[in-house]
Amino acid sequence: MRRFLAFAIALLLSGGSALAAAEKPKPGTLREGRQIRDLHYGDVLFHFYQDDFFNAIVGFTAARQMGRAEPHAADGELLLGGMLLSYGQHQQASQIFQALLDSGAKQEIRDRAWFFLSRVSFDRGSVDRAQDSIGRITGKLPGRLEDERRLLEAQVLMGQQRYAEAAAQLADWKGGEDWAGYARFNEGVALVRAERIDEGLKVLEIAGTTGGSSEEDRAIRDRANLALGFAAVQSERHEAARAAFRRVRLEGPWSNQALLGLGWAESAMGHYREALVPWMVLQDRDLLDPSVQESMLAIPYAMMGLKAYGQAAQRYEKAIASFGTESANLDRSIQRIRSGAMLDELFRNDIPNSLGGNWQIDQLPATDETRYLVRLMSTRGFQEGLKNYRDLRFVRANLQRWSRDLGTFTDMLATRKLRYEEHLPAVRQTMERNAIDLALERRAVLVSRLSKVEQARDPIGLASPKEAAQWAQLQQVSQRISQLAPGPQADALGDRARVLQGVLRWNLNHDYAVRLWQTRTELAHVDKALAETQVLRKSVVEAQSSEPSRLAGFGKRIDAQGPRVAALLERTDALLARQRQELQDIAAAELTLYKVRLAGYSSEAHFALAQVYDRAADKAPAP
Amino acid sequence: MNFPKSLSALALLCCSVVAHGAEAPSAGLDQDLQNLKKDVLDINRDLFVLQEDLLFPANTQVAVFVSMDVGLFFALDSVKLSIDGVELAHYLYTEREAEALLKGGVQRLYVGNLKVGKHELVAVFNGKGTHERDYRRGTTLEIDKGIGAQFVELKISDLQRKQQPEFVTRIWE
Numbered sequence: 001m002r003r004f005l006a007f008a009i010a011l012l013l014s015g016g017s018a019l020a021a022a023e024k025p026k027p028g029t030l031r032e033g034r035q036i037r038d039l040h041y042g043d044v045l046f047h048f049y050q051d052d053f054f055n056a057i058v059g060f061t062a063a064r065q066m067g068r069a070e071p072h073a074a075d076g077e078l079l080l081g082g083m084l085l086s087y088g089q090h091q092q093a094s095q096i097f098q099a100l101l102d103s104g105a106k107q108e109i110r111d112r113a114w115f116f117l118s119r120v121s122f123d124r125g126s127v128d129r130a131q132d133s134i135g136r137i138t139g140k141l142p143g144r145l146e147d148e149r150r151l152l153e154a155q156v157l158m159g160q161q162r163y164a165e166a167a168a169q170l171a172d173w174k175g176g177e178d179w180a181g182y183a184r185f186n187e188g189v190a191l192v193r194a195e196r197i198d199e200g201l202k203v204l205e206i207a208g209t210t211g212g213s214s215e216e217d218r219a220i221r222d223r224a225n226l227a228l229g230f231a232a233v234q235s236e237r238h239e240a241a242r243a244a245f246r247r248v249r250l251e252g253p254w255s256n257q258a259l260l261g262l263g264w265a266e267s268a269m270g271h272y273r274e275a276l277v278p279w280m281v282l283q284d285r286d287l288l289d290p291s292v293q294e295s296m297l298a299i300p301y302a303m304m305g306l307k308a309y310g311q312a313a314q315r316y317e318k319a320i321a322s323f324g325t326e327s328a329n330l331d332r333s334i335q336r337i338r339s340g341a342m343l344d345e346l347f348r349n350d351i352p353n354s355l356g357g358n359w360q361i362d363q364l365p366a367t368d369e370t371r372y373l374v375r376l377m378s379t380r381g382f383q384e385g386l387k388n389y390r391d392l393r394f395v396r397a398n399l400q401r402w403s404r405d406l407g408t409f410t411d412m413l414a415t416r417k418l419r420y421e422e423h424l425p426a427v428r429q430t431m432e433r434n435a436i437d438l439a440l441e442r443r444a445v446l447v448s449r450l451s452k453v454e455q456a457r458d459p460i461g462l463a464s465p466k467e468a469a470q471w472a473q474l475q476q477v478s479q480r481i482s483q484l485a486p487g488p489q490a491d492a493l494g495d496r497a498r499v500l501q502g503v504l505r506w507n508l509n510h511d512y513a514v515r516l517w518q519t520r521t522e523l524a525h526v527d528k529a530l531a532e533t534q535v536l537r538k539s540v541v542e543a544q545s546s547e548p549s550r551l552a553g554f555g556k557r558i559d560a561q562g563p564r565v566a567a568l569l570e571r572t573d574a575l576l577a578r579q580r581q582e583l584q585d586i587a588a589a590e591l592t593l594y595k596v597r598l599a600g601y602s603s604e605a606h607f608a609l610a611q612v613y614d615r616a617a618d619k620a621p622a623p
Numbered sequence: 624m625n626f627p628k629s630l631s632a633l634a635l636l637c638c639s640v641v642a643h644g645a646e647a648p649s650a651g652l653d654q655d656l657q658n659l660k661k662d663v664l665d666i667n668r669d670l671f672v673l674q675e676d677l678l679f680p681a682n683t684q685v686a687v688f689v690s691m692d693v694g695l696f697f698a699l700d701s702v703k704l705s706i707d708g709v710e711l712a713h714y715l716y717t718e719r720e721a722e723a724l725l726k727g728g729v730q731r732l733y734v735g736n737l738k739v740g741k742h743e744l745v746a747v748f749n750g751k752g753t754h755e756r757d758y759r760r761g762t763t764l765e766i767d768k769g770i771g772a773q774f775v776e777l778k779i780s781d782l783q784r785k786q787q788p789e790f791v792t793r794i795w796e
Contacts, residue, residue, distance in 0.1 A: 039688045039774050039795055042729025049723035054667075061668040062675070088653075092661055355660075388656055395663050402670050409677060535770065536739070539682070557673050564666055571659055578652055 037071035044069070044076070053083040054355040054394075074100070074109050081116055087355060088388075090120050111137045115149055122152065127159035147175035147183075154186055163194035181211045181220040188224065192231045201240065204228035208247055221247070222254040229261045233268065241265040245278075256282060256291035263298055272305035287326050288375050288594060293601050296322060300608065309616050316609040323602040330595045333369045337587045342369050343389075343580060352394040375594075376587055385583040392576045399569045406565065409558045417551050427540060436530070436537055443526060450519060459508035462515040467508065474501045675734075683736040684772040687712075687744070691724040692780035697758060697788035699724065699779065700750040704733055706766075707742050711735065729776070737773070742766045746777050748790060764792040 036042040040063040047056035060080055063069040069076055081096035097113040097120070105113070118133035134153050141149050150169060157166035170187035173180055184207035191200030207224035211217040225247040232241035242265045248258035259278035266275035279302065282295035300315035336342050345367055376382040453461030460471055478497045484490040508515075679686075689702055699721050704712040712733045716724075724730060744764045752758030766773060774795040782789040 036690065036727065036729055039686075039729050039731075039776060042688065042690060042727070043731045045726070046720075046723050046728030046730045049726045049728045050719050054664075057664055058667045058671055061664065062671040065668060065672055066675070087660060089657055089660055089664075091657055388652075391660070392656070395659065398663065398667065402666070405670070405674070409674070412677070532739070539770065554673075554677055561666070561670060561673065568659070568662055568666060571655075571662075575652070575655055575659055579656070582652055 038063075038069045041069040041072040041076060044079075048079065048083065052354065053086060057083050057087075074105055078109065078112055078116070081113070085116065085120060085123075087391075088384075090124055094120050107138060108142070111139055111141055112145070115141060115145065115152070118156070119152060122156055122159070127156055130156045131160065144176045144178065147179045150175060151179060151182060151186070154183075154190065158186070158190055158193070161193075163190045164196070166190040167194060167196070167199075177212070181207060181217055181224075184210075185220055185224045185227070189227055192227070197231065197235050201228060201231060201235075201237070204231065205244075208244060218249065219252065219254075222249055222252045222258070226254050226258055226261070229258065229265065233261065233265050236268075238265045238269045250281075256285060256289050260291040260295055260298070263295070263302070267298075267302055267305065270305075272302040275302045286371055286375075287322060288371065290597065293323075293598065297601060297605055297608065300605075300612075304612070309612050313609060313612045313616070316605045316612065319605045320602055320609070323598045323605070327595050327598050327602075330372075330591050330598070333372050334588050334591050334595075336369060337584050337591070340580070340584065342367075342373070342587070343583065345369075346373065347389075347393070350390070350393070352390060352397045355391050355394050372587075372591060372594075376590055379586075379590060381586050382583070382590060385579065385586050389576070389579045389583055392572055392579055396569065396572045396576065399565050399572060402561075403565050403569070406558055406562055409554075413551060413554055413558065420547055420551065424544070427544070431537070431540065436533055439530060439533075443523075443530060446523065446526075450523070454516065457512070459505065459512045459515075462512060462519060463508055467504065471501075471504055474504065679734055679736055679772075681772045682770050683738070684734065685737045685766070685768065685775070686734040686772070687732050687746075687775045687777065688729050689724065689732045690729040690776060690778045691721075692778065694725050694779065694781070694788075696753050696781050696786060697748075697779055698751040699748065702732060702749075702777070703747040705745045706735075706737065732777070737766070737768045739768055739770060742768055744775065744792075746790075746792075748777075748779065752788065753786065758788070760788070760790055762790045762792055764794075766794065 036045075040059070044056050044060045044063065047053070047059060057080060060069065060076055064073075064076070077096055077100050081093045081100075084093040084096065094117060097117045100113045101110055101117075114133050114136045118130045121127075121133060122130035130152075134149065134156060137149065140146050154166040154169040157163070157169060167187050167190040170183045170190065173183040173187075175183065184203055188200050188204035188207055191197075191203060194200075204224050204227055208221050208228050211221055225244045229241045229244035229248075232238070232244060242262060245258045245262035245265060248254050250259075259282050263275040263277075263279040266272075266278075276299060279295040279299050282292045283299070285292045287293060287296075296319035297316075300312035300319070303309075303312035303315060333342070377386065449461065452458070460468070463471060474497060478494070478501070481490060481493045481497055484493070675684075685706075687704055691699065699716050701713065701715045703710065704714075714730075714732055720730070742765070744766055745761060746764075747759065747761040749757075749759050762777070764775065766775065776793045776795060778791045778793060780789050780791060781787075
């Protein structure tokens with residue numbers, strides 16, 4: 001399911017391009033394919049691609065609330081729905097997909113929404129609703145999502161026991177190679193269930209002998225060979241069954257069933273000695289496995305076939321003893337489960353740092369119950385319960401963190417209020433002096449002067465302070481010369497002053513255009529600075545009136561969250577207790593079932609043993 | 624012992640795993656759990672927004688993002704970010720994070736506050752270039768921070784012409 005989902009979401013993000021997440025991209029292909037039009041949405045994807053769905057969901061919904069990620073709204077909603085789906089939030093996910101459909105989204109978005117709605121329904125066991133939703137898809141889905149659609153459609157049909165139609169849906173698979181093994185396997189099973197045995201065996205044979213070399217490919221081949229083997233035994237094609245069972249890997253997850261089946265195929269052909277070989281291999285494996293339990297009885301059965309009655313009797317006795325020991329172990333474990341010890345041990349070193357994560361087998365504690373735990377974890381009910389329990393632990397840790405952070409926010413706000421109150425008098429004083437208005441007045445005077453200089457084309461008006469001082473000094477000198485008694489000395493001084501004035505004016509006149517341009521540029525800079533200052537002043541004025549209410553608003557928001565967090569923590573604790581109880585009940589019930597099965601095999605062994613003794617008694621010579 | 628009976632049970636077991644789905648967990652508990660998770664996601668969203676509003680007000684906020692396009696000529700190991708000579712982030716990437724960037728994710732490397740005016744941003748990228756050679760490149764950007772949030776993207780892309788990575792900075796409005 002998770003593989004399906006992650007892949008599907010990755011596809012929907014590609015915006016319809018056939019780019020698979022795992023493929024190495026070719027240079028330049030991504031630029032057009034999935035251009036990010038909003039950085040915050042990109043950040044959501046950064047978390048999403050690391051399977052950190054929790055932060056991706058929170059990031060996207062927060063971005064949406066803050067008016068960000070708008071350019072990716074439709075794709076984002078699909079992504080959100082898909083991630084919620086992976087968290088088991090089926091109702092929320094359905095609402096999102098339904099809202100997309102109601103919003104009149106584009107047809108390609110609608111098709112993808114229908115696909116996901118179908119998946120939600122199927123996972124919730126509503127096969128008919130899944131059929132209805134998938135039937136509403138009008139076009140071809142993008143990329144490999146189309147393969148998923150075909151597979152889902154076939155699964156839905158199988159869920160409705162419409163096996164022939166399911167097989168037809170999968171026949172002649174033209175989709176991606178990634179799904180080819182699944183498709184052939186499901187097709188073969190559907191054909192067998194439709195009682196088209198010959199065709200089914202043929203397809204399963206292909207599924208069991210072709211495909212890639214990844215672990216997933218090998219696993220699907222194992223399953224195909226196993227299904228083929230059992231179907232062949234049932235239709236009394238024992239040679240074919242033997243060949244299929246032998247193809248199943250000896251150390252894979254399906255090997256116990258294959259070994260048992262291989263023994264039965266041999267035994268059905270009267271090859272009791274050959275049947276003993278795989279069954280003996282099973283003797284060293286975990287007795288909790290039904291195949292191993294069955295082999296405990298199958299071995300003496302074969303020995304009976306070989307007329308080795310004494311050995312058969314010994315084997316039955318050994319089986320009875322083993323079943324008894326295991327049953328006593330189960331009793332002890334059931335007791336520990338009920339006392340809560342097993343769960344405490346299991347979660348002792350678990351750090352709840354993600355939502356919806358998968359439990360790793362290598363993280364299991366080394367206790368007497370570990371082998372039961374491994375087996376329990378292969379059952380869906382226990383696995384779901386465990387996942388929910390871990391989710392709740394994560395939720396509690398998350399809420400506890402927010403609870404601490406809210407305390408910090410409150411302290412931070414109090415500090416800000418204090419700082420604001422401390423700075424306010426100084427700010428008010430500055431504002432009262434009204435330095436900006438004075439600067440504006442000076443700027444107006446400057447503009448007026450410049451305009452006069454321009455109109456009169458007066459280069460003296462653009463003189464530097466030093467030049468202006470020189471000009472004024474020359475004016476004064478000329479004035480004083482004019483007051484001297486006429487004569488050659490006064491004339492010479494007057495000529496000299498005029499020359500100097502002329503040089504200065506000539507210089508100023510020469511630079512007039514450049515100086516005018518420079519002055520205008522500087523004035524523009526002043527204007528810009530003044531405009532910024534005015535904006536700042538406006539914000540300071542606004543802040544003076546709005547800051548207290550802004551701070552009070554934050555205070556209210558923080559205060560409002562406290563009780564929400566506390567109430568959620570309370571609900572979480574209550575649910576944790578319920579989930580824990582349910583988990584213990586599931587585990588105890590499952591182990592009790594093992595006990596019942598063992599008891600059944602044990603009584604079967606007792607009965608068979610009695611038969612062996614009877615037969616031995618019949619054959620014994622009369623005294 | 625009747626072996627065909629056992630056999631058919633196993634055969635069913637083997638095939639039933641194909642059509643997965645169905646078998647819903649305990650309805651009441653599941654419903655309560657879904658409701659709780661929904662409320663927890665909602666409050667996380669609200670608290671996220673509150674935290675952002677409180678710590679990084681829109682008029683002073685500056686956020687720096689890292690993205691990658693293709694990445695054939697550069698494998699990212701770390702990024703060091705400084706603004707006005709103050710080191711603000713030194714981030715080492717895990718393989719998973721680097722992959723997330725390559726798939727199209729954009730990392731929010733830093734979020735903080737800056738005063739209005741000019742600031743100098745320096746980012747130094749470390750990683751492996753072509754032929755597994757250590758590669759270190761810096762890029763500088765002058766930010767003219769106005770009133771309003773400012774978002775900066777540091778983008779690593781492939782420069783086909785020169786067969787080497789290119790480090791581009793972009794300011795988003």
